[in-house]
Amino acid sequence: MRLMDHHIMQEPTAGVITMKCMLKEKEINMSYERVRRLMRKASVIPIYPRRMLTQKGENKYIYPYLLRHLEISKPNQVWQIDITYIPMKNGFMYMTAVIDVYSRYIVGWGISNSLEASESLKVVQEAINIHGKPDILNSDQGTQFSCHSYVAFLKKEEIKISMDGKGRCLDNIFIERFWRTLKYQHIFLNPAKDGLELYLGIQKWLLRYHNRSHQGIQLKKPLEKYKSAA
Template sequence: MQLMGLRAIAPGPFTSTKAPEHKVYPYMLRDLKITRSNQVWSSDITYIPVMGNFMYLCAIIDWYSRKVVAWSLSTTLDAEFCVSCLERAIARYGAPEIFNSDQGSQFTSEEFIKILEKNKIRISMDGRGRFLDNIIIERLWRSLKYELIYIQEFVSVPELRKGFMTWFESYNKERFHQALGYQTPDEIYELDKAA
């Protein structure tokens, strides 16, 4: 396979390590009817292979409109890149009512939780190993990887960052979603905010 330039599509490094003494928050989205933008945001981290190493991508998505409200790229799995992603999202779009994530140490860090609490955002967390609890962002990762990462090799971090900028902009402004009545995330988000 290597001689032919092929590589297997396989799971990468484990990105969700629980902080040792973090508070466990309940999962609040089960049976919740999501009816408006900024009602629920969720976040997750995925790994991105680049130049024989990995980079880590954090994204925050609005569940109602499917709009990616912020994303951040890092060479490490520290909490800071998730914190800055959250701060940018809130500064640009205001605070959601509920924020859902897994129980990874980045999302259970003291600094991350303080920002949520300061903005009076209710905290929801997936059950351990329950990726379906955060299915909206898991679907985003699938689209991103199959439409960009698996088909294009990035040779530098600036090139990767530019690729993400283009892809996320297209996803928000041009991607029609069947679940949204064949409208784009931006259209749904803006219509809802104008109402």
């Protein structure tokens, strides 16, 4: 899973067959079914129209994508949420993060050893308690977001629900770019020995991330852009 997670950062369109060949070159022989299962477990998802590798929730909890052609002009207008696999020296964790699209500021994040929907919902609740509510919260169609507890909470808070189109990872592009930056600049270079070291390392890295200039926001700093307009 660690090798596949690193490879998907280099080749975002790599599917099961590509991963199987990559592993074979490293003298790791696996069946198609096992590679697919481990990709699902590690949340490794290729970017191209395809049969979904993530487990989709119930259709009644799937919502349309609201961001197409939307002009995003202020903080807390649109947030994006996602989950990714984080490798450690021994084992792995999952990280949920919520990004403010306008400023690229991470309004909430957390790590867990499970993919339970309650873990992601907790991150959203804490972000709202600290920063207030967004107008729209966008996610993919994974079971953590297309479930009763998540949808009911956002409806109660009167937050518009937006979800990526099927097989369209680029709909959630800003949080996907954040994962790439986090993994290349910190996770892959500093594999943590345990959950505490992982948490403290990410916390320290985020402080630098929030206080450096970003090309995507006209060389402004996420913290300054978020706070100055919030």
